[in-house]
Amino acid sequence: MTLSDMTYRICTFGCQMNKHDSERVAGLLEESGLCALADDAHDADADVVVYLTCCVREAADKRLFGQVASLKSLPDSAGAPKRRLVAVGGCIGQRDGAALVESFPHIDVVFGTHNIARLPELLAGAHSLSTPQVEVLDGQGTCATDLPSRREHRWHAWVPIMTGCDNFCSYCVVPYVRGRERSRTPDDVLREVTALLGDGVREVTLLGQNVNSYGRDLFGEPRFATLLRQVAGCGVERIRFATSHPKDISDETIAAFAELPAVMPALHLPVQSGSDAVLRAMRRNYTAEHYLGLVRKVREAAARAGKGEVALSTDVIVGFPGESDADFEATMDLMRAVGYAQAFTFIYSRREQTPAARLHDDTPRAVVQERFDRLVALVQQSAWGCNQLECGRVVEVLFEGASKRDARVLAGKSPKNQTVHAPLPPGAAVADFTGEVLPVRIDTARTWYLSGALLNEALADVSADGNADGSA
Ligand code: SF4
Numbered sequence: 001m002t003l004s005d006m007t008y009r010i011c012t013f014g015c016q017m018n019k020h021d022s023e024r025v026a027g028l029l030e031e032s033g034l035c036a037l038a039d040d041a042h043d044a045d046a047d048v049v050v051y052l053t054c055c056v057r058e059a060a061d062k063r064l065f066g067q068v069a070s071l072k073s074l075p076d077s078a079g080a081p082k083r084r085l086v087a088v089g090g091c092i093g094q095r096d097g098a099a100l101v102e103s104f105p106h107i108d109v110v111f112g113t114h115n116i117a118r119l120p121e122l123l124a125g126a127h128s129l130s131t132p133q134v135e136v137l138d139g140q141g142t143c144a145t146d147l148p149s150r151r152e153h154r155w156h157a158w159v160p161i162m163t164g165c166d167n168f169c170s171y172c173v174v175p176y177v178r179g180r181e182r183s184r185t186p187d188d189v190l191r192e193v194t195a196l197l198g199d200g201v202r203e204v205t206l207l208g209q210n211v212n213s214y215g216r217d218l219f220g221e222p223r224f225a226t227l228l229r230q231v232a233g234c235g236v237e238r239i240r241f242a243t244s245h246p247k248d249i250s251d252e253t254i255a256a257f258a259e260l261p262a263v264m265p266a267l268h269l270p271v272q273s274g275s276d277a278v279l280r281a282m283r284r285n286y287t288a289e290h291y292l293g294l295v296r297k298v299r300e301a302a303a304r305a306g307k308g309e310v311a312l313s314t315d316v317i318v319g320f321p322g323e324s325d326a327d328f329e330a331t332m333d334l335m336r337a338v339g340y341a342q343a344f345t346f347i348y349s350r351r352e353q354t355p356a357a358r359l360h361d362d363t364p365r366a367v368v369q370e371r372f373d374r375l376v377a378l379v380q381q382s383a384w385g386c387n388q389l390e391c392g393r394v395v396e397v398l399f400e401g402a403s404k405r406d407a408r409v410l411a412g413k414s415p416k417n418q419t420v421h422a423p424l425p426p427g428a429a430v431a432d433f434t435g436e437v438l439p440v441r442i443d444t445a446r447t448w449y450l451s452g453a454l455l456n457e458a459l460a461d462v463s464a465d466g467n468a469d470g471s472a
Contacts, residue, residue: 003124004033006085013064016056016242017207018090020158022052024116025089030121036150042077046084046121049390053090055173056353058347064092065104072106085123087111091177093280097136105132111390112136113163113178117147138179153400154375155202155435156412161189161227162208166216167245169272170283171348171356173468181210181219186227193234202437203238205396206231211241212248225252232260238398239263240417245272246294247285254294258301265307266341266417267298270315274334275327278320281359288334295338311341311386311416318375319348319368321359326370341386341416343379347372380447387418387445395420397440399433410454419449 008029012022017112026036029048037046039344049071054060068086076082101107106124111119114137122133127286151157162183165175182230193204206227208214215223233238237261244253246269257263269291273279276287295312301308337341347368350357397420399412410422410433422440424430442452 006029006376008048009039009046026150053092054092110134165209206241228256258305266311274331313342321361
């Protein structure tokens with residue numbers, strides 16, 4: 001069997017950058033003649049398995065190693081011995097390089113975060129030579145931006161605007177693994193966005209570990225606000241971005257966020273802790289008071305510009321070394337004060353290369369777990385409260401297809417990034433709605449989703465031409 005006769009499956013861990021890298025890996029493999037394993041096929045039947053990995057938390061390391069180990073003697077779905085090519089990329093590929101092959105000799109390819117473009121050749125080499133291929137460039141390369149991509153959704157694209165991070169938060173391995181900040185030029189980003197629009201994309205998510213410092217390496221000062229205005233000027237209907245470091249979000253960026261109608265009213269602003277002592281130990285370079293001031297500024301600017309409410313989301317780490325009861329209560333207070341629409345909560349994970357790994361950590365695990373459970377309960381309550389505000393309102397939903405649980409229910413995203421469900425009208429096909437922006441009147445709000453009904457004019461649009469025009 002040659003490489004071009006093979007099927008592949010990609011397993012993605014971690015952040016949105018990895019999701020985007022997965023689309024590029026898929027594009028590269030398909031350009032080399034490989035086919036994606038059918039959705040309903042058994043994973044064990046893939047001829048090539050590619051892992052895009054994350055090393056931010058220990059649990060993801062363990063999960064990856066468990067999955068890779070289990071592939072060694074895994075038969076195909078009919079129980080026959082199966083020879084397959086295994087490739088490991090992403091942060092763990094970048095971090096561990098050849099050591100991965102020493103631990104798992106059945107790995108055929110290890111590639112770094114800067115060598116995605118070389119994956120087809122590395123797989124071909126491993127296949128023809130039956131020798132593992134390891135290629136990991138250091139973290140100072142430029143962003144490879146002209147690679148083919150097989151997007152998950154035709155109407156949405158991830159657009160990386162920078163890679164790496166200069167912040168060195170004390171718990172985080174990203175700067176050591178992904179390297180220092182490198183921004184793409186505005187021309188390069190705008191060229192890609194224009195091409196995507198021509199390809200039917202309606203929503204773009206601009207990606208970077210810290211988008212607020214975009215351009216500092218190019219111009220000596222951040223120019224994210226300018227880039228946002230330029231991207232909006234290309235005619236994109238919906239713009240989102242992630243991730244924003246609170247110390248770097250500028251007044252210009254807040255103004256652009258508030259004033260540009262295409263920029264969706266949802267802002268992910270990771271706070272990590274509400275305690276100044278913990279924030280200092282984390283080397284986050286802001287205080288809780290500064291953070292709350294930013295939240296106020298964002299909300300006031302959005303209200304002034306007529307954008308309305310902003311759905312704020314965040315990341316929080318519980319159990320950072322030395323976190324006291326009072327520190328944790330400060331986090332709870334901050335969470336209540338902001339009223340987040342969503343929060344990603346994590347128990348602190350010690351990462352060997354980082355300064356925080358050397359901090360004394362004597363909080364009993366049970367205490368950390370109890371804090372974590374309380375935080376999760378608060379997040380759920382807060383998300384439910386934000387969703388309740390939508391009852392009775394009409395929201396513009398970008399439909400993504402059928403709900404995972406019920407093929408007769410459409411699912412999509414509101415401008416605030418809430419999941420919205422609406423019954424599929426009788427006799428209609430899901431495909432007629434997929435990728436369309438249509439108005440839905442919300443009648444029920446749960447913790448993690450909203451339900452409602454498509455408005456009549458949306459149905460009229462769809463039935464008039466067999467497809468919605470998306471201008472509702
Ligand atoms: S800002 Fe901090 S947490 Fe985020 S990637 Fe950079 S070092 Fe890691």
